[in-house]
Amino acid sequence: MGDVLSYAVRGLTRRHGVGGHSVLANDRIDLDVRQGEVFGVLGPNGAGKTTLVRQLMGLLRPDAGTIMMFGRDVRAAPDLPARLAGYLGQDDLALAELPVATAVATTARMRGVPRAAVREVRDDILDELGLTAVADRPLARLSGGQRRLACVATALVGDRPVLVLDEPTTGLDPVARRAVWGALQRRRDAAGTTVVLITHNVLEAESVLDRVAVLESGRVIACDTPGQLKASVSGDVRLDLAWRHEPPADDPTVAMLAGLATTNGRRWTVRLDPATAREALGRLTTGAALAALDDFSLATPSLEDVYLTLGGASRDLERT
Template identity: 35%
Template sequence: MVAIQVERLSKTFGETTAVDDLSFRVDDGELFGLLGPNGAGKSTLINMLVTLLRPSSGTATVNGHDIIEETAAVRNSLGIVFQEPALDEELTGEENLTFHAQLYGQHKADREERIDEVFELVGLEAERDDPVGSYSGGMKRRLEIGRGLLHEPSVLFLDEPTVGLDARTRRDTWEYIQRMNDEAGVSIVLTTHYIEEAEQLCDRVAVVDDGEIAAIDTPSALKDSLGGDVVILEVDGPLSSFCSRLDACPWVMEYATSPAQVRITVEHGETRIADLVRLADETGVAIASVDIHKPNLETVFLSLTGATIAERESNTPSDANDSALEGTRSSKTADQRASTTSVEDDE
């Protein structure tokens, strides 16, 4: 069953296109990620899906309800945790949830039962009567996530849910988000610019850049699309014979050289170290060190866009591709296999 269906959705502001002709779906119960730098269009897309912005063109449904024609039904179907905190810190945790439940018209008996369930779900039973201003950053985030689930929505939107949290609290929050998805069975759409967050949490990830989705797939499939691991050899000696041997190896997908380094792309790099050491020894090349770089979503983003997420946010052109390809490149150039596709309301 489809929780969200987006068809050719666009949003322009004057001459600026923030979201450009996007089409994708989010399945029921899926934890779906939108990965990209700040300014890529993620929040604009979310704001359209939660009916806070009207699209310039295209259509979308949330839980089967049209975001333009059925705004009230859409809002009743979703919960959202905004990037900026939206709790009243002078109220207790329970008072915050009670106020939210009243806005959704929940009857007192149902409201009290549901609030108990939410506090248990987010692990804040002992702090429910404490002022929110006394909560840690992670506790506030958990309460906001619980509040988003209070009215039992079909879809929960999390807009950069761990921004501003320290590394330990961020990981704790990841655990709670995963548990919400598993135990509550709610579909979750998460925007993030943290590579590890997308890899850790998401069933599928859409790589978002400049208002477009460059690729969409599972994290493992996106990484596999790069074609393998990169084995980096720090070397000493003439490389011509060694490179000739690499050309003849069917398991070598790609390689690049510089005066003291060879970067070799192979599948399951750790299983090929002995073979590479043997080839180097047979051709008179001394190896000073060996390192294996496994693909992650950062390298996927770099491959698809020509820049890292940090470089996109700072508008600094990337020279990473050039440095990676410096020197002699084998004719064994791996095809780009990243799958592409035409493809941020509480109250």
């Protein structure tokens, strides 16, 4: 990873709409994305993530601020992102009528892959992403997940130095998601490709992302490596409890945890300092509540905990 900045963003501001109903979608965002890093953008729905990446791609004009791409001002060279970056948008309907293989091959040709190499390049990426079996089917006649995966293939083909991907793994099954994360890592490791991606899947992204920016209400509220972000909440551990049936509400430990827990049905997640967590667990496993307890675990914080600590909403996260 070098010191070259694929993107240097300063004071980026963009408002949608006008007058009383307008929304400040990006509010003075500063970001540096280094060449060869996988850079994640996390944040709750409506935080301004898509607005940010559309500006990085030159698809939306900033109201204020600058975007430098490899040292050049995107405003002065608006075609720069389209030439240097492969982009996956939220909906990709342009290629819908084409068979997958044709969509990938056509994109490869447009990106300068020599005619003699197109077939091999196309077949390699279809194989890498597990799309070979549907290569002859038009995108419009694929399942939602397969179509998304085919769009990922068209974004990745042609070895652009930058990839900007808006939720590349949303809607994919576990095998396909693993294929996408693997494909991104391989490009970063082998070719120094810079990847900027939006994701809600923090649990999987954690192992792939070099750095993460957390957006909320148009602002960057944290930006660091997953490790450093986790260190910022590292005083705490996460206690996960799965209840077999309704826990006794009059048990003082249960009542204390209930007030602190994020709940998902009978699953409770509580962030506590280690000593309190150990004590609580000790009381639960020796007291009356044990009969209601199905399973428990104590874990050091994940990027998910960071996200939640910073104010992200658990409903916006995919748990897979």
